[in-house]
Every structure is written in C-alpha cells, then in structure tokens.
Amino acid sequence: MSYPVEQNEKFAEYANPERLVSTEWLAAALESGALADGKLVVVESNEDVLLYETGHIPGAVKIDWHTDLNDQVTRDYIYGEAFAALASAKGISRDTTVVIYGDKSNWWAAYALWVFTLFGHEDVRLLDGGRDKWIAEGRDVTTDVPEPAAGEYPVVERNDAPIRAFKDDVLAHFGNPLIDVRSPEEYTGQRTHMPNYPEEGALRGGHIPTAASIPWARAAAEDGTYRNRTELEALYLGEAGLQAGDDVVAYCRIGERSSHTWFALKFLLGFETVRNYDGSWTEWGNAVRVPIVKGAERGSVPALAGK
Amino acid sequence: MNTNTLPAALAEIVDDFQALTEPDRLQLLLDFSRGLPELPDRLKDHPELLEQVVECQSPLFLAIEAEKASDGAPAYRLFFKAPPEAPTTRGFAGVLHEGLDGLTAAEILAVPDDMPELLGLTRAITPLRMRGMTAMLGRIKRKVAAAHRLES
Numbered sequence: 001m002s003y004p005v006e007q008n009e010k011f012a013e014y015a016n017p018e019r020l021v022s023t024e025w026l027a028a029a030l031e032s033g034a035l036a037d038g039k040l041v042v043v044e045s046n047e048d049v050l051l052y053e054t055g056h057i058p059g060a061v062k063i064d065w066h067t068d069l070n071d072q073v074t075r076d077y078i079y080g081e082a083f084a085a086l087a088s089a090k091g092i093s094r095d096t097t098v099v100i101y102g103d104k105s106n107w108w109a110a111y112a113l114w115v116f117t118l119f120g121h122e123d124v125r126l127l128d129g130g131r132d133k134w135i136a137e138g139r140d141v142t143t144d145v146p147e148p149a150a151g152e153y154p155v156v157e158r159n160d161a162p163i164r165a166f167k168d169d170v171l172a173h174f175g176n177p178l179i180d181v182r183s184p185e186e187y188t189g190q191r192t193h194m195p196n197y198p199e200e201g202a203l204r205g206g207h208i209p210t211a212a213s214i215p216w217a218r219a220a221a222e223d224g225t226y227r228n229r230t231e232l233e234a235l236y237l238g239e240a241g242l243q244a245g246d247d248v249v250a251y252c253r254i255g256e257r258s259s260h261t262w263f264a265l266k267f268l269l270g271f272e273t274v275r276n277y278d279g280s281w282t283e284w285g286n287a288v289r290v291p292i293v294k295g296a297e298r299g300s301v302p303a304l305a306g307k
Numbered sequence: 308m309n310t311n312t313l314p315a316a317l318a319e320i321v322d323d324f325q326a327l328t329e330p331d332r333l334q335l336l337l338d339f340s341r342g343l344p345e346l347p348d349r350l351k352d353h354p355e356l357l358e359q360v361v362e363c364q365s366p367l368f369l370a371i372e373a374e375k376a377s378d379g380a381p382a383y384r385l386f387f388k389a390p391p392e393a394p395t396t397r398g399f400a401g402v403l404h405e406g407l408d409g410l411t412a413a414e415i416l417a418v419p420d421d422m423p424e425l426l427g428l429t430r431a432i433t434p435l436r437m438r439g440m441t442a443m444l445g446r447i448k449r450k451v452a453a454a455h456r457l458e459s
Binding site (some may be wrong): 049051053054072104127 | 392
C-alpha cells in the first residue's frame with residue numbers, strides 16, 4: 001500500500017527508519033513518476049507563508065501551519081472535517097505516503113507531521129535536511145503550483161492523548177522527564193519576550209520545574225539533517241538524562257520547535273510515550289499559580305497547592 | 308482609519324492591496340519582495356551600519372540616512388536587507404521602501420502605527436506575522452525621530 005521505505009545506513013540505526021527519506025531518495029522517486037497516481041504526495045510547510053511561492057520541489061503542495069492547520073477561532077488544531085477537506089484538496093488519501101519538508105531544518109515540517117499524526121495518518125515521513133538541503137544540492141525547483149486530483153480522505157477525529165499534552169497533563173507529569181527546547185536565554189528567564197514584542201511574550205520568564213534544556217536545533221546537523229543515532233543518544237540520554245522507557249513531555253513557545261524534538265525522541269530514538277505540550281511557554285508562562293523555575297538549574301519537583 | 312493621512316505613494320500601495328482578493332494580495336506582496344532594492348555597496352561592506360529588527364521572525368536589517376536638501380527639510384532614505392528565503396519579510400520591507408523612501412521626517416512620522424493593517428493581509432498572513440511589519444514601521448519611525456532630533 002504505502003510507498004517503499006528507504007534503506008540506508010544512517011536511517012537503519014534509528015528506531016523507525018521508515019519515517020525519514022533522503023533528498024536522493026525523493027529525487028529518484030519523483031524521477032520515476034511517483035507523484036502521478038496519488039500514492040506519494042510531497043508537502044512543503046514553512047515558517048514563511050510566501051516561501052513556497054518563490055519556488056518549491058516540483059509537484060509539492062503547500063500546507064501552511066497557521067492558516068491551514070490551526071483553527072482560526074479556538075487555540076486548537078483543526079477538526080476531522082476540516083482536515084479531511086484539506087487533505088483531499090491536496091491530493092492526499094488516507095493510505096497516501098506523505099513526505100513533508102520545509103525551511104529551518106524542518107522545524108515547521110515536523111510540526112505539520114505531528115498534526116498529521118494527531119489524525120492518525122499512518123505513513124507520513126520527513127525529508128531529512130528539508131528545503132535548504134534540497135536547494136543547496138542544486139536540485140530542481142519550480143514555481144508551478146500543481147492541481148492534484150482530489151484525494152479520498154475520511155473524516156477522522158483527532159486522537160490527541162498519545163502525543164499531545166495539555167497543561168493539566170504537565171502538572172500531573174511531574175516526576176517524569178521534561179525537555180525544554182527553547183534558547184538558553186528563554187530557559188533561564190533572562191528573556192521573557194523579544195523587545196517591543198509583548199504580544200508574543202509571557203508574563204513570567206523561566207522554565208517548567210525539572211525540565212532539561214536541550215535547544216531543538218542541537219538535534220540537527222549543519223546541513224539541517226537529523227544527527228545520527230549515537231549523537232542523539234549523547235544529547236538526550238547523556239545530557240538530558242533520559243532513560244529507556246521514560247514518559248517524556250517536550251515543549252517550547254507554541255509547540256513548533258518541540259515538534260522537531262518530539263520527532264527525534266519518538267521515531268529516531270524510539271521512546272514509546274512522548275508528548276508535545278503545544279500550549280508551551282505562551283500558556284505556562286502566563287498561567288496563574290503554576291510553578292516555574294528561574295535560572296540555569298532544572299529545579300525540583302514542586303509541591304503543588306491542593307495536592 | 309482611512310488613507311488620508313498617508314503619504315501619496317503609501318496610500319497608492321494600500322489602495323492597490325485593497326482592490327485585490329486575498330490570494331492576489333499575497334501575490335502582490337511577493338512582487339514587492341522581488342522588487343526590494345539591493346543595498347548600495349557602501350552599506351553592503353559595512354554591516355555594522357545596519358540595525359537588526361529583532362521582532363521579525365526572519366533576519367531583517369535596516370538603515371536610514373538623511374539627505375540634505377538645499378531648500379527645506381532633509382529627505383530620509385531607507386535601506387533594507389533581508390534574505391531571499393524570507394519573502395514575507397522582504398515583501399513588507401518592499402512596501403515600506405516604496406511607500407516611504409525619500410520622504411521628510413514629518414511625513415514618515417505622520418504614518419499611523421497600525422498602517423500595516425490597512426493592507427488587508429492579516430488573515431492570509433496571520434496576526435503573528437503581521438507584527439513583524441508593525442515592528443518594522445515602528446523601528447523606522449523611531450530611527451527617523453532620533454535622527455530628526457539631532458538635525459534640529
């Protein structure tokens with residue numbers, strides 16, 4: 001049913017090698033006409049809403065994280081009906097193999113992949129290295145926007161619980177590991193928000209007690225690809241102190257950068273239970289009476305009021 | 308708000324955006340991103356003369372220069388630098404360049420702070436991304452106001 005999985009040495013070391021494809025693999029698949037019958041769909045998802053229009057991988061469709069995947073009223077993701085309509089319009093059926101790529105080391109692409117996973121889309125993969133690597137290698141790009149035949153996508157409701165954490169889940173999670181993927185300045189609380197940018201900020205600066213600081217980009221190599229398994233283990237098992245079987249929650253500012261880390265923990269290192277806390281610091285740093293820690297120390301498990 | 312208080316070039320740009328449907332507005336913004344002029348060589352070789360607008364999601368640098376006029380108030384020249392992989396940021400810079408370059412301090416400072424809202428892009432671009440443009444305009448006005456104080 002799904003498109004053949006790439007075999008290579010680097011990917012073979014990962015827990016779920018079928019979740020990544022290389023630029024070589026994708027170029028060969030496109031060359032062989034893989035996009036013709038809707039079995040494979042390539043999706044570009046960027047931070048910049050106009051970047052796709054400046055040139056993209058031939059045949060790729062665009063999905064914007066904000067205008068397409070976020071509900072426009074409630075702070076939440078779209079629901080089953082809207083997702084089915086979006087997927088169909090992009091030529092995606094329930095059994096389609098979807099390859100997602102984007103700018104900034106796939107930061108937003110990983111976020112889109114996480115949302116696809118909320119809807120239980122089975123075969124969704126990341127292009128290792130993303131948009132920048134494809135372009136750096138001088139591969140084809142086009143400004144032609146494809147008009148795919150509509151896919152057949154059923155209305156499937158999201159199943160948030162396995163991979164998404166809400167604020168109360170995080171409060172109940174204390175004692176288990178948390179990974180904070182923001183910059184060190186945001187982690188210590190030295191910076192609450194960017195100057196003159198209060199709308200995006202938080203009233204408090206710091207981190208969730210006990211969270212380890214591993215900025216998301218450390219999981220990516222210079223060329224935007226994921227670091228190999230040994231390097232990722234040094235980062236998350238060594239530095240962050242995770243142990244096999246841990247139940248992990250990752251967070252950042254709004255849940256986008258932590259999707260990149262979520263992908264690494266879940267599919268590359270094979271942690272069964274990893275949740276992305278998408279409320280992240282824009283919720284936690286503003287919420288009333290939740291504990292925070294300032295400074296570089298992780299802090300200890302807080303005694304919660306009323307517990 | 309209407310366009311009465313806007314300088315003519317900026318008012319014209321706003322009218323152009325408002326006359327279009329939402330998808331075409333994005334296309335027009337893309338055209339502005341392509342039309343953003345390169346930095347002159349004297350600034351290219353001196354990145355320290357440019358100031359970063361950190362509020363933008365993508366790196367954006369700007370500089371202003373007052374051009375002495377023989378008669379009356381000096382004209383302010385605006386210079387922007389943003390990478391090609393940040394077309395939205397470049398597009399905003401292109402709009403402000405075409406709309407404000409060469410105007411006097413009084414004209415630039417009279418532009419309402421929420422002028423970017425007039426482009427009708429908020430829904431297509433998202434409020435989060437629009438803030439970058441508001442910040443860019445705010446930074447230009449602060450720099451012009453500071454330079455203007457020194458002049459007078």
